[in-house]
Amino acid sequence: MKEHPFLTRRQLLLAGSLGAAAWFVPGVFAQELARTPASTEGPFYPDRLPLDTDNDLIVLGNSTTPAVGEITHLTGRVLTPNGSGINNAVVEIWQVDGNGAYLHSGSDNGERRDRNFQGFGRFTTNQQGEYRFRTVKPVAYPGRCPHIHFKVKQGDRTLLTSQIFITGEPSNARDGIFRGVGGIVERELVCAQWRRVPDARVPEWRANFDIVVGVTPPEGREPRAK
């Protein structure tokens, strides 16, 4: 081994072994939840927000006509990597309607947009970091597999922008955005299982999707038990 200009051979070997040992200290890494991978916002974040931006995308305001599509109850939690719920985080979702149109002036199929579908919703998490939406099961459209876009914000900061995919959906494998999320683990972390609601009169689903963001919770909050 050549002499290092700053360190002796013995010191280099010790530094290397210490570095290697630190990298494989398992406790530091294994106790954390994996962060939800980010993904592109895409071009269809609403260019004009609807008057109604609540968490029920199926019914607009006081309308009695629901949107077309299979009802989905989307729930989950926004968490830190140590499992603490993040309070007062704003979760936004946006997606196509049953005809594949976004709430955006540049969306394809705009002339067929379902005027009863809100297209965009917001929900502020509680102390446990919980959020919930009522929306329609996303559908595929040319170039994309079914998905729901989301953002997590806190104050004026966007903590995460990404997308939720359907576990086991065959068209996921051909979707360039899904493939670009990362490897098998990353793709798993952006998928949610859509489960049928038993005994529902019409197709109705539940999907649970926890979001892990790498932020420090407000001071005074103790990490929660997992």
Next chain:
Amino acid sequence: MSTNFLVRWISAAFVIAALTIIPSAEAQPGPKKGKGDSLDDLVSKMMVFNKAKDGKLTKAELIDTRLHGLFERADTKKNGYITRDDLEALFNRERLDGSGFAPPKKK
């Protein structure tokens, strides 16, 4: 303790910090383009939860429950644990090769 000795040890500390701290402080990972699946990546990200360090990851060790579906798909023998071999078999079943379709652009 001489100044020279201190300088050398501070240099070593920075080297160790660069190798260990910076990767773990990585910001929320962004979209990856054109990056293929990696078996080593899959194994390392799963086996990091193997607290017993015996090469047999149990569901109880996998504290990130969002990965339990992946665990179940890997545990084809229904042993209640998965090994590197199980993950390699899963990798060969689920890796994505070839091209996907491109997303639409704004009109």
